[in-house]
Amino acid sequence: MKLSEIALILECRMEAAHDLDITGIAGIEEAGPGHLTFVSNRKYIRHIKNTRASAIILGIDLPPVDIPSLRTPNPYLAFARALELFHEPVLPPSGIHPTAVIAGDAEIGSGASIGAYAVVERGCRIGARVTIYPHVVLYPEVCLGEDVILHAGVIVRECCILGHRVIIQNGTIVGSDGFGFAPIGDGTYHKIRQTGRVIIENDVEVGSNCTIDRAAIGETRIRRGAKLDNLVQIGHGAQVGEDSVLAAQVGLAGSTRLGRNVQAGGQAGFAGHQDIGDNSVIMAQSGIHGDVAAGSVLSGSPAFDGSVWRRSAALFPKLPEIQRQIRALEKELAALKAQIQSGNEK
């Protein structure tokens, strides 16, 4: 494909002495002749001068470079679209595999693909063009919108609802019982029947081996456009706001509500029953134990303002020095007092 054609499709400005052929997309360190590469993370700018790529996608704000470049305000998005020009996804065949066990009353939309050994229980409704990979299990009364993709090993429990274009990677569990046990008083517990469900709205993507629990009553809800990485835990009755992004191994305890566009770094944890305001940023490994105002940037466990945290964290390795400074002060002060005392006595 000609670089000029790619520029046209990606809506980039081409900076090149003459046109050239592009045969593939590659990372800046791995690229070779014929490859188009990109830089969006500033950490990689230093690699531009050594790349063997034939051309590069770059931000419009970066200085001129020695190789042909495609300039755009959003190089990461342009890279994403360039990938689509050169790579077709591996798709399963459409139709229902003969080994799939599908309840007689299940409704299957047109163009759906259901893989080997999938199980679709009674009362399920599956939208048009849904892709169900092998070994997916839908418990009774599950409802899937159109163009949903459920990868192998996904399990959706009874009565849960997934909107249109939801993508769930492998091994993720939607709608398992929430963790609810009432202490009886003798040290043992009474299981609280989890009667609610999980609702996942349109355009959500969930990673692999996540767990999203059904609510005791009412619903657990992942709102439109939210993205969850792998091994994320969503407790019963929790809510994740629109376009929020949760990195891997994040955990939300029960009934916690994340607003819109919240970003949570890897392994961050949220106690139960908290309200997290829109556009908050919760740094990796933070621990949230209270409500969070919209637009907050928090870090630490327990978390507090991220800019203060950075300074506190920088001082933490200096605690031994701080202790020495205090001891020195105590000593000097005692010496000074003794000196004054002896001066007075003279």
Next chain:
Amino acid sequence: MKLSEIALILECRMEAAHDLDITGIAGIEEAGPGHLTFVSNRKYIRHIKNTRASAIILGIDLPPVDIPSLRTPNPYLAFARALELFHEPVLPPSGIHPTAVIAGDAEIGSGASIGAYAVVERGCRIGARVTIYPHVVLYPEVCLGEDVILHAGVIVRECCILGHRVIIQNGTIVGSDGFGFAPIGDGTYHKIRQTGRVIIENDVEVGSNCTIDRAAIGETRIRRGAKLDNLVQIGHGAQVGEDSVLAAQVGLAGSTRLGRNVQAGGQAGFAGHQDIGDNSVIMAQSGIHGDVAAGSVLSGSPAFDGSVWRRSAALFPKLPEIQRQIRALEKELAALKAQIQSGNEK
């Protein structure tokens, strides 16, 4: 159902001007007319005055409210029982699905339900009224007690034993190989054959996508009544005591033993070979690197006494201020010394 009937069944004291019909149970913010709601977490008391519920389950210690109430010393337990009055669980059909692959010598108890594509290997013994959902795999020689429930995707490895009424949510692995590798001396490792097993005692519930490793020798044991949330890791040879409660994403390294009624908050981690005393409370995200005395309340990583930790954690954001105070002291002291020096020289 009449509120008075519910009061009778739940053994609550009814405070209401007259009887009324209840049609369902709902959370205090979601409830509408006809609903019975509840408050057990004090954070929600402020919602009582605005709830649209027709009646409420409340602790006997709370002041009078404007709507009919059911009073009980344990409102959370009463709520749990109320749910059971209005919601029947979705149960799979009994009997063995024709696609289940069951070894000829496996013993299946009466009233068992075995779902589609379940695999039960040779030598397994399954108790009466066990529910095995689709896509469960039992390796050889597994033994399940009566009334066990294994949700879709659960895998139980060879020779593991589960007691009566054990419930395991989806995708959890019981008995995978422990993480044992002996360094050979050249930088590589020799895998240690994991010859032990996992024993899960009566009335244990385990969440989704957990991993409970078999022991190298002997056993990994989850004792009677313990409750594990999702994505919990139990290392080889570890033990969880009776009625202990582990929140989501907790990790126990190998050979660590938790006593009875231990509570571990989300994402807490335990190093290997530690003994954790009965009734200990380990706060969320804590890191345990030593033995813990019975009844301890620990927090932080590394963890120490929780009440001290609260004060230290409150001072952590003040480290920049502490540093400023020390610098001010140093300056003032130097000035004072200079002043005294110059006074002496006069």
Next chain:
Amino acid sequence: MKLSEIALILECRMEAAHDLDITGIAGIEEAGPGHLTFVSNRKYIRHIKNTRASAIILGIDLPPVDIPSLRTPNPYLAFARALELFHEPVLPPSGIHPTAVIAGDAEIGSGASIGAYAVVERGCRIGARVTIYPHVVLYPEVCLGEDVILHAGVIVRECCILGHRVIIQNGTIVGSDGFGFAPIGDGTYHKIRQTGRVIIENDVEVGSNCTIDRAAIGETRIRRGAKLDNLVQIGHGAQVGEDSVLAAQVGLAGSTRLGRNVQAGGQAGFAGHQDIGDNSVIMAQSGIHGDVAAGSVLSGSPAFDGSVWRRSAALFPKLPEIQRQIRALEKELAALKAQIQSGNEK
């Protein structure tokens, strides 16, 4: 088996008055008559005097003991080999189970075992003597080396490659989509097609319910001999070096590269795009946010030098005392200044 025979096979020096029969291997606290036990972790030395074992494997550096002993420089390795003398692994039958769904063009090596309901898609190549347990799914074009073991519930996504003797415990996902979304500018995201793959080299073992994401472009790579415990997350484009060991619940964000022989403790987290030098040791629950020099020992979140961290961590519980000391200094200094002032005024 005679103790002298075991000594011969394990290449240990026997210290015993006369030979004896050994019937099994057991832990030092559980062992009884006839058992051979071992001590490699120094924490258990104190148990030697009370063990009921008939003989013990011990380091050559430990003092004489009252029971027959097998002495070796590497008691943990000798224990591992002793286990193999007494315990045969439970192996599945060889051959292909009639319910396995295998694409017509898949190549299956000689002596392979493929279990019930396994799915092997088109274009897969499976080496000799591979063991595929029930309910494993291989997406199209997967390539497995010889003597690979995939436990029940493992899923390997399209085009991924596993070397020889790779072992993957249950429920682990290899090659799910990396977590890549380009912000469009209106608050929503554009999914970045994940066109790369995962390569797992020879002699790697991966635990249960791990997630190893495919790269957006290029590859995610787990190098020769690396060992990953359960619930480990490997982001897209990340690399784990040869013989590196990652404890349970560790998370690597995208494009982070671990060198050789890196050790990461449980729940440690690595931000994206970091380079971690050979032989580094990252303690449990640490958070790595920058490049790490080879041979570093780091702890804390954010992590810094482990020996400094130990001192800082020991002072953290003393922050309230440090604050009191500063207040006392301020008070004393003020009193001293007042005293001098009043002295000067006299």
